[in-house]
Amino acid sequence: MSMILYNGPTSPFGRTVKVTMLELALPVEEKAIDVYTAEFLDQKNPLRQIPTLELADGRAIADSRIICRYFDSISGHETLYPKADYWDLETRISLAIGIMELGLQRRMEIVRPESEKSPGFIRKQETRIDRSIDYLETLIDKIAAKTLAMDQIVTACALAYTDFRYNDGWRKRCPNLDRWSRDFARRPSMVASQPG
Ligand SMILES: N[C@@H](CCC(=O)N[C@@H](CS)C(=O)NCC(=O)O)C(=O)O
Structure with missing residues (x-):
């Protein structure tokens, strides 16, 4: 498993990322965390927010919009951001x-x-x-x-x-x-x- 998605059970931003990940069939390990006590996350995302994505090389990508963009860029599927409109x-x-x-x-x-x-x-x-x-x-x-x-x-x-x-x-x-x-x-x- 190359990527870890730090997520929570009720976050709408986290759900958006999870749906995108599932639709694109990406190999991501999801870890549900309690963001309020997750001090370890500060090193990866100083805003300490979920969702945060950790890449295989340890770098982090934060913000649901950016994570979805990243997933789209690596998926090899038809893009979720069509040029028309x-x-x-x-x-x-x-x-x-x-x-x-x-x-x-x-x-x-x-x-x-x-x-x-x-x-x-x-x-x-x-x-x-x-x-x-x-x-x-x-x-x-x-x-x-x-x-x-x-x-x-x-x-x-x-x-x-x-x-x-x-x-x-x-x-x-x-x-x-x-x-x-x-x-x-x-x-x-x-x-x-x-x-x-
Ligand atoms: N702009 C961020 C917003 C993420 C966000 O607000 N996450 C909330 C959970 S729904 C959070 O982590 N809150 C932590 C806190 O308030 O301490 C995104 O789209 O990912």
């Missing part, structure tokens, strides 16, 4: 990653002690998540109308994380995205990477 594709990827980031910020705020929580901050993140998912619904033809690409993986993981940590109210508002995500969730890579 390229900047729109990257923008959809950013939007889906943004939904994950907002969901994580919301979650971090919710688990703070009662006296330190800001309901206004939580509501702001929820409004931005809802608005972003409604916007993705308008892009469904772009997202769904092709073979596997990176925007699909990130979108599916962002929506699943929203269901997991926030709510699934978007499914009623966004019937096309709902249908598409249910189909996508049946992929073995999505089944094998469910949180928990």
